[in-house]
Amino acid sequence: MTDLSVNLNAVAQLRNRRDLPWPSVTGVARVCLAAGADGITVHPRPDERHIRRSDVFALSDLLRDEWQDREFNIEGYPSEDFLRLCEVVRPDQATFVPDDPGQATSDHGWDIGAHGTMLAEAIERLQNCAIRVSLFVDADPSVAALAAEVGADRIELYTGPYGHPGGDAAAELARLKATADACRKAGIRAARGGAGIGVNAGHDLTLDNLPALVAAIPDLEECSIGHALTADALLYGFAETVRKYRAILGG
Template structure:
């Protein structure tokens, strides 16, 4: 069964428009957990334009005290500051992305050949802190890319589903992207890696993704589920996304 992790960055970004404590990041976390989310994801960036360091600690405390069975996933580029944060908070999972700090959002996976030594060292450090390590992966990484990812010692890949999400009005393009991701996912499973996915996944495109790309452990969804929550509320949005996952 594919588990749903709700990314709360968009909630934090809305809060940060004013010097006010609402919408509450921890409050929304409680709502989505009660509605059936299996995990919480955050992506703190150095400029704190959405998730702040304080949010990371507040969420960690909330989950430890009230929801110990809910997974906490922290995404980010592995700067020393990020690594120290993960070592302090000790989330269940750390997802490493090759973002420039100025990027508005993640838009590509790692070049596993170029960054093999770097990722191997970072992965070993984070696993020493008790975190499962997932590496952001292009949909067309294929067998060769997965072989390089596996050599870093990582536990999982996260398929970057942005190109698939961009095909919302292009059925042929969507089918092509699904075929690429299915090949990469097959290679990952064969290499003993778990499979996560995320970026521009929606209630509409999730069923086809889950049907075509086998063995996905977890999807991390923020923008789409937040947009839907503006219309129907977070609890109902979570229920609909879980239904789209077949949960």
């Protein structure tokens, strides 16, 4: 079964349109977790245009106090501020993304070769706090060996080109599968007889395109889904929407 981590950035962005406390980010998280979501994902950007630092701490408290068996995933560029936040909050997973602070959303993966020293140091720093570290990467089998070199526990496949309407979904899916296959063979865990680097996926995944991805990569560890899940929740409600995605992921 693949875990579903619900990304709450869109919920926070809607709240931030007005100086009001609703929709409640923690309230929606509680609904999603009660419906079976395996975890919560947030991406606190420096300008706090959606998730705020206060949300990070409130969600951490919620998971620690009410849902100890679920996971907290914090995404961000591994700046000193981000790393310190992770060291204080101690999420289950930190996902490093190569975003410029002004980007609207993540739209490309790491050039690991060009940033290898910085990534290796940041990964080791958070792993010393018992935090699993995932790197956001493009679909390219060569990233598996590079991710292993810098010590990543997992990679998150950037599935935007696969999910974007009008793209060559079949070709993109083949690249995603090839990258996942390479990750199974890479890394310390493989050398010890394990399954290599773990593979997550996220970006523009929907109820329509998710089934083919899961069929192609049945051992996906986690899918982080926010925009489409929030859009579907406008029609079905968050609880029913979570159940629909979980059904596809094998939950």
